[in-house]
Amino acid sequence: MTVTDMPAPHMTVTQRLVDRSSARGEHPALVGGTAAWPGGTLSHVDLAVILQTAAAGLAWRGLRARDVVGVYVPDAVSYVLAVHAIRAAGGVPSPIGAASTIAMMAEQLTDCGARLLVTADPLVPAALSAADGSWVRQVISFDEAPGTVPFWSLLSRGLQPPVSAGPEDLGLVPYVARPGGGLRATPVTHAQLAAELSQLAAPAPVTAHDVVLAAPPDGCAREYTVLLDLALLQGATVVAAPADALPDAARRHGGTAAIVPAGAAMPAGLPVRPVTAAC
Numbered sequence: 328m329t330v331t332d333m334p335a336p337h338m339t340v341t342q343r344l345v346d347r348s349s350a351r352g353e354h355p356a357l358v359g360g361t362a363a364w365p366g367g368t369l370s371h372v373d374l375a376v377i378l379q380t381a382a383a384g385l386a387w388r389g390l391r392a393r394d395v396v397g398v399y400v401p402d403a404v405s406y407v408l409a410v411h412a413i414r415a416a417g418g419v420p421s422p423i424g425a426a427s428t429i430a431m432m433a434e435q436l437t438d439c440g441a442r443l444l445v446t447a448d449p450l451v452p453a454a455l456s457a458a459d460g461s462w463v464r465q466v467i468s469f470d471e472a473p474g475t476v477p478f479w480s481l482l483s484r485g486l487q488p489p490v491s492a493g494p495e496d497l498g499l500v501p502y503v504a505r506p507g508g509g510l511r512a513t514p515v516t517h518a519q520l521a522a523e524l525s526q527l528a529a530p531a532p533v534t535a536h537d538v539v540l541a542a543p544p545d546g547c548a549r550e551y552t553v554l555l556d557l558a559l560l561q562g563a564t565v566v567a568a569p570a571d572a573l574p575d576a577a578r579r580h581g582g583t584a585a586i587v588p589a590g591a592a593m594p595a596g597l598p599v600r601p602v603t604a605a606c
Contacts, residue, residue, distance in 0.1 A: 339517050340556050341414040342489045348375040351562055359404040359567030382415035384481025392417035395500055397436050397444040399423040399454050403541035403567035405469050409445040417490035421500040422548035429453055433460030435502050435510050494518035501548035523553050531602045535562030540585040542570040547606035554586045554602055573597050
């Protein structure tokens with residue numbers, strides 16, 4: 328099945344992901360011994376359930392449709408869970424770059440009006456400092472960190488199917504650095520996300536047989552998000568690993584492809600094909 332075979336564009340990418348993952352059962356979706364999933368492997372059906380239960384928990388914590396939520400996490404597993412749980416609850420994720428200073432994070436969170444921020448170890452101290460300089464009132468962490476709400480506590484409020492959204496509603500609010508300093512929002516609609524996935528289906532083919540390696544979130548958040556979504560929607564397994572550990576992860580997990588930012592070189596010793604897109 329290809330991305331273009333998926334349901335009509337009025338479904339959000341998150342609705343598609345939950346729908347497809349629910350039907351794929353125990354096929355591995357996310358792999359990585361991270362704070363986001365200490366057990367190491369998360370199946371597609373588990374992913375679908377977690378996203379819907381986390382959505383219910385976020386709604387209970389006060390998240391409303393079109394609320395923007397900051398996402399500052401260190402790995403692909405926590406990134407997928409955070410972005411799609413927020414979107415499933417009707418919110419709009421705003422990824423924060425790994426190279427951002429605390430001042431830059433606070434600027435972004437203030438500019439987008441975020442009242443919630445999702446993070447994970449080892450980024451929690453910086454996230455809390457940035458939250459103090461913004462309108463953020465709740466920091467949700469994949470760790471049991473003081474001053475934060477544990478992500479896993481969100482999963483006790485029942486199950487909420489992903490909230491619908493219009494094609495022109497925002498689906499992602501990444502930021503880029505201005506040439507003269509400061510940050511600029513580059514909002515992306517649900518229609519744009521769907522179109523980019525369709526455009527990537529041919530030049531960056533991924534199948535359910537692929538094991539796709541993913542380094543920590545960095546560079547263009549829009550590109551990173553779409554490439555992760557492409558892999559998961561096609562039923563592939565995404566393996567999260569630090570950039571310098573990708574060759575070892577490829578050997579251990581039978582990697583066949585790797586998400587590589589546009590213009591970046593493949594890490595030495597990584598015998599897999601690149602999956603990339605222009606940002």
